[in-house]
Amino acid sequence: MATTLNIETLAKEDALEIFTQMLLIRRFEEEAERLYRRGLVRGFLHTYIGEEAIAVGAIPNLREDDYVIGHYRDHGHALARGVDPKAAMAELCGKATGCSGGKGGSMHLFDAEKHFMGGHAIVGGQLPLAIGIALGVKLKKLDSVVMCFFGDGAVNEGEFHEAMNMASLWKLPVVFMLENNLYGMGTDVNRSRAGGASIFGAAEPYMIPAVQIDGMDVMAVRETVSEGIAKVREGTGPVFIEAMAYRFHGHSMADPSNYRDNEEVQENRSRDPIDKFREDCLEAGKIEATDLELAAEKVDLVVQEAREFAEQSPEPAPEELYTHIYADPEEN
Amino acid sequence: MAEMLLRDAVSKALMEALDEDERCFLMGEDIGAYGGAYAVTRGFLDKYGEERVRDTPISESVFVGAGVGSAMIGMRPIVEVMTINFTLVAMDQIINHAAKLSYMSNGQLTVPLIIRTVTGGGGQLAATHSQSFENWYASVPGLRVVVPATPYDALGMFRASRKDNNPIIFAEHALLYRVKGEVPEEYYEVPLGKARIAKPGTDVTLVAYSGMVRVAEEAAAKLQEDNISSEVIDLRCLSPLDLDTVIESVKKTNRVAVVEETWKTGGFSGTIASDIQEAVFDDLDGPVLRINGPDVPAPYARNIEQLMIPNADWVVESVKYNFGL
Incomplete structure (x- = not known):
């Protein structure tokens, strides 16, 4: 695993921003779970609790003209990309003000302006799309990169292997971000993958440089991804980063929680990425405890506003059922 | 008025696309060096180069998905799937992704993608190579399904398809490629959705x-x-x-x-x-x-x-x- 970037080198405002973003995702997800229990969020709700360090370590390294695309556990990616928490929460609640107009829901957040190209809910399905976005970038002769998130479950899909091959063959600007949380829904990765739980070696046959990092260490993610992006931007082809992770809650709210030992869950929760970063910062004297308290209060306010906005927003009008099935013809 | 094979009408339509619109490119199995399984793109690689006439691996899911993804950011890809039987391998990208992105994103994204493919039986190619699935795709909201029967319509509807901002299944019947028909020299279009x-x-x-x-x-x-x-x-x-x-x-x-x-x-x-x-x-x-x-x-x-x-x-x-x- 890559070594952790020395926290000493981090500017105070950057440290505070990282802490704030991770906490925002945590609190957003906790609120989403409460809204689910209240019946305001329905359908499937997959929370990112425990995996915040990956999105926050990875996505802010991108430029505005880069692209992010991922899977259905997408709230963290969206927030880290700057999608308005109000619009995201409204989407979870199926409101017209949601970032997908209430038509996508939790699994399908979109914000084209922010180049957040969607949460995609067919496992592995976003990988070919990422290839296409990267191909488009290349044909347009731009130097943007595409960051594509996927889970350990996706690597057994044919689309994963097809995408790896094409990305490497055509030297496409893709940062493959594997979030390995060790379970494809309820199935242990060791019971679903011949190669076992450590996956990054799967990139080797495709000649894609690959590395494995601790996805609970936001500084490790930040450093590795930053290097990865720089390499991809040179135009030499994709990179593959496996971030080892653990989701603290169930696969979705419907999870029976019967396939993991409580001991295992507790052990992983003791490595909480937000707690770790907070402690590291305090220990290094990087941030004062009062700074962190202040940041937490701000986060609480943002989440509260997001909830209120979602609750108070109107549902989509009935005619919205029929809009945007087809795009309008091009004007030319 | 000139007589033209349906195959040549499609070739003409593709050349127009490449000549007129720099956002257009072709991608598919054996469309380049081989010239297309039905010879529709013969000579294209030499004329337009490998950036715009892209031979793909035999990976229908990823090259159709790559068409979708590039369309999401404003390219206008024309993807060839050798036969409609093989589109089944890419059905996830066609139905779960191409057909859904405009709706699920509430219109933020569009997918101006033309998927050309070859349909129909009668060529003694047996059970896996003789099917017609246009009707399946026609049942999916978000897709257009274009099924020309004449060279005139093949060219005219392809032109109209290029202006449509939606994913289109453009199904050419294998036994019609050698059918001749009149095609005017002057520009015309055949609008989609008019029998x-x-x-x-x-x-x-x-x-x-x-x-x-x-x-x-x-x-x-x-x-x-x-x-x-x-x-x-x-x-x-x-x-x-x-x-x-x-x-x-x-x-x-x-x-x-x-x-x-x-x-x-x-x-x-x-x-x-x-x-x-x-x-x-x-x-x-x-x-x-x-x-x-x-x-x-x-x-x-x-x-x-x-x-x-x-x-x-x-x-x-x-x-x-x-x-x-």
Whole structure:
């Protein structure tokens, strides 16, 4: 695993921003779970609790003209990309003000302006799309990169292997971000993958440089991804980063929680990425405890506003059922 | 007016796209060095280069998905899937992604993607290479399905497809590539969703699309020998569907048969038949006749393969029997 970037080198405002973003995702997800229990969020709700360090370590390294695309556990990616928490929460609640107009829901957040190209809910399905976005970038002769998130479950899909091959063959600007949380829904990765739980070696046959990092260490993610992006931007082809992770809650709210030992869950929760970063910062004297308290209060306010906005927003009008099935013809 | 093979009409349409729009590029299996399994893109690689005429690995899911992804950021890809049978391998990208992105993103994203593919049987290619799935795709909201039967329409509808901002299944029938037809020199378009009256008539309406249009026309000529006047309607598109032209015809003829190459169960003829009887039940002098291939996989041997593809005699006999003509 890559070594952790020395926290000493981090500017105070950057440290505070990282802490704030991770906490925002945590609190957003906790609120989403409460809204689910209240019946305001329905359908499937997959929370990112425990995996915040990956999105926050990875996505802010991108430029505005880069692209992010991922899977259905997408709230963290969206927030880290700057999608308005109000619009995201409204989407979870199926409101017209949601970032997908209430038509996508939790699994399908979109914000084209922010180049957040969607949460995609067919496992592995976003990988070919990422290839296409990267191909488009290349044909347009731009130097943007595409960051594509996927889970350990996706690597057994044919689309994963097809995408790896094409990305490497055509030297496409893709940062493959594997979030390995060790379970494809309820199935242990060791019971679903011949190669076992450590996956990054799967990139080797495709000649894609690959590395494995601790996805609970936001500084490790930040450093590795930053290097990865720089390499991809040179135009030499994709990179593959496996971030080892653990989701603290169930696969979705419907999870029976019967396939993991409580001991295992507790052990992983003791490595909480937000707690770790907070402690590291305090220990290094990087941030004062009062700074962190202040940041937490701000986060609480943002989440509260997001909830209120979602609750108070109107549902989509009935005619919205029929809009945007087809795009309008091009004007030319 | 020049005569042109349907194959050449499609080639011309593709060249226009590459010449006129720098956002267009072609991608698919063996379209470059090999020139296309049906030779539609022969010579393209030399003319346009490998950036814009892209031979892909045999990975339908990723190259169709790559078409979708590039369309999401404003390219206008034209993807060739060698035959419609192979589109099944890419169905996740076509149905779960291409067809859904505009709706799920509430219009933030569009997918201006043309998927060209080859449909139909009759070439003794057996069960896995002789199918027609246009009807399946036509049932998916968010997709357009274009099924030209003439060189004129192939070129005209391809031009219209390029201006449409939606994912399009553009299905070319393998046995029509060598069909000749008149194609004007001057520019024209054939709008999507407008059926064509291939032959006017008064006694019975024959509705068909793609390869079955010729069958219906041939049947109409034979029926005429018995003084039965048929109106042949070529749907040209399954989505959007021009039901109005069909309904207007049925109001006049009071009899209608829908001719379709694929299986009867789940066939698009069922949708048409249902729509007709809902709209003009009182105008009908008899049940809406569905003439489809039987529900069997395509066999290899020519004699029994021919038994599963509707032909003119089959249409003539069915029409006479069904309507007591």
